[in-house]
Amino acid sequence: MPEQIDVQLDQVTKRYEGRTVVDRLSLSVERGTFLSILGPSGCGKTTTLRMIGGFITPDEGSVRIAGEDVTDLPPSARSTSMVFQDYALFPHMTVADNIGFGLRMQRVKRPEARERIEKALSMVGLAGYGRRKPSQLSGGQRQRIALARSLVLHPTILLLDEPLGALDAQIRKQMQFELKQLQTSLGQTFVYVTHDQEEAMTMSDRVAIMRGGVIEQLGTPDEVYDHPRTLFVAQFLGECSSVRGRCEENGSFFSDTLGRLHGRITGVPFSGPAVLCIRPENIVFSPRGAERTDHAFSRPAVIRQRMFKGLNTWLCADCCGERIICEVIGKSALREGDEISLSFDPQNAVIVPDPGEEDPAVSGQEVEA
């Protein structure tokens, strides 16, 4: 049986003052999926989410929710509910009244409303907090109330716009865990907007990486991390060393600095300018003279910088003029100036097309959509 598609965007476009901020974007979200829309500031994430929720009408394209075309319907006529970053709680109302606000709008009878409010409060771990005012709660608790206020409406799809953005790092981590647990236990569809790659990777079943108004890649967290199809995706999802060169049809790679890299590299082979991307955890450093023989690629290098990061250490090396970063678990005895050998298994490297010097992924700058 085909999976139920809860959200279907077909070629949606949004322009502001002649500027296209979302560009012919298509997206399908299966029921029960936790999908994150991830991308840098201004890439069109919130605009896309708001088009799903009905707060913004696309200039072109269509929006379907659970199979129904809702492109021209207002938010109240859609089976979606939005959780905002700033919580948007009414300060003069109690927690219970805040949660019950949407139910009153829907004219749900009091006894049923009371029961649903209690259930929503216990779902977010705040049973017994109904009589408090928002000012008597912590930031994390206020965020949970905002979540309960959406859950109480029994939406088919929950839309979350950077809901943890205002929380400090520790509570944020805890809330990520709780949100994921809640989504799994409810089996509900969540569409979650964030610019935090770690947050997206830890919570999501699928991640859509947006840039300049389009989805550059969509896949499971593992797929997009291990098999990025563009340099931007490779660099946005975490540290990676990149080496420019040429790719050949047989999948081998050649660069002026590192020479030829024999062996089959991950990525769709093509013929033309390419960038080799390697994650720090896939590089192995060995003392000079004790090179790994099981790796097809090995070159001399010198340690230039050392960054202790608590659980691990990053070593930055100069390898034939290329800056290569390696991750070592725990502390490392290597120091700046140490001469080493650097190797990696070609299967753990990825080749992507070279986007050229003008591409912001190369220059390290991001442009507005």
Ligand SMILES: Nc1ncnc2c1ncn2[C@@H]1O[C@H](COP(=O)(O)OP(=O)(O)OP(=O)(O)O)[C@@H](O)[C@H]1O
């Ligand atoms: N009402 C508006 N009028 C004009 N431009 C707008 C409007 N709303 C958004 N934009 C522009 O559209 C682009 C996309 O905005 P959007 O809020 O979707 O980005 P985002 O990826 O969610 O960014 P952030 O992570 O900073 O919230 C931005 O350049 C923004 O300035």
